[in-house]
Amino acid sequence: MPEKHRCARIKVLGTSGRVRDDRLVTNKRPLTNQTTNNNRITDLMKNTFQNKVVIITGATSGIGATVAHELATLRAKVVVAGRRQQEGEAVVASIVAAGGTAAFVKTDTTNEAEVKAMVDFAVKTYGGLHFAFNNAGVEGTPGLTVDQQTVENYRQTMDINVLGVLLSMKHELPAILASGGGAIVNTSSVVGQIGMAGMALYVASKHAVEGLTKTAALEFAKQGVRVNAVAPGAIQTPMVNRFVGESTENNPQRDWLASQHPVGRVGTSEEVSQAVIALLGNSFITGATLTVDGGWTAQ
């Protein structure tokens, strides 16, 4: 890029996407390197998330724990939610040790009273609620064809993956509205868009998450709350280890899973986190699902 000074009119957006400030910014430094650009993007993200309150369900491990860390780095106040107390407190301790702000609230997202208490906790502890990442989910019992499915598998998978997201949004939305607007991201999956043999109920549950997401987006668009979904491919987390086993050597199931992605590998929770943060922060995206799948669903 040729060296030149730039003068740009930028708009600093509130969490709901309403324009809060419109300043003429004269940039005296040449835009010559990637580091400068990256720093500027980080600064803009900090403007978006600084002192904002975010709830993350399923933050005791995997993708949710990574998003909790990264939003805390952007100076958000993070409510870490999940059922496992020790793991949740460990996530909070490592965020606090790194200079961030976070608190754990033990929550089973299938229990409405606990979900309401989670939202009340966020509002009482940090003074409001601006963002939520509804990420708690389970894979159910993989390997059953439709004719082998059980009511128990249906109830567990649909309760956590669908009812949990519904209850979370039900109680988060009024708190976000009362705080002046904001955004929600729900965790879907590539199988929210395509089928997968042996995973009927997980597939159905993630299709339902996308339906809930689009509908909530329509219902709250005019009120300043955006609602989107992220749809990861296979991501290296405890869930994938449960699915294909821990071993990375001579593991045909793991190799098969990696081979589904045109990029030739599974993804990382950091790669999903970048997409979640982009969806939370972008003021004109709502009702969308962003795939983070190494090209899986492009095939």
Ligand SMILES: NC(=O)c1ccc[n+]([C@@H]2O[C@H](COP(=O)([O-])OP(=O)(O)OC[C@H]3O[C@@H](n4cnc5c(N)ncnc54)[C@H](OP(=O)(O)O)[C@@H]3O)[C@@H](O)[C@H]2O)c1
């Ligand atoms: N890893 C992948 O390949 C992949 C791909 C696509 C989508 N996803 C989705 O990504 C999300 C996160 O999964 P992950 O891969 O990070 O696996 P993970 O490490 O197993 O995380 C799952 C999280 O969900 C929480 N959770 C489960 N049931 C819950 C309940 N009833 N109430 C509250 N929290 C609950 C767990 O916390 P507690 O056990 O402490 O409650 C845990 O923090 C899930 O929705 C999953 O379906 C994952």
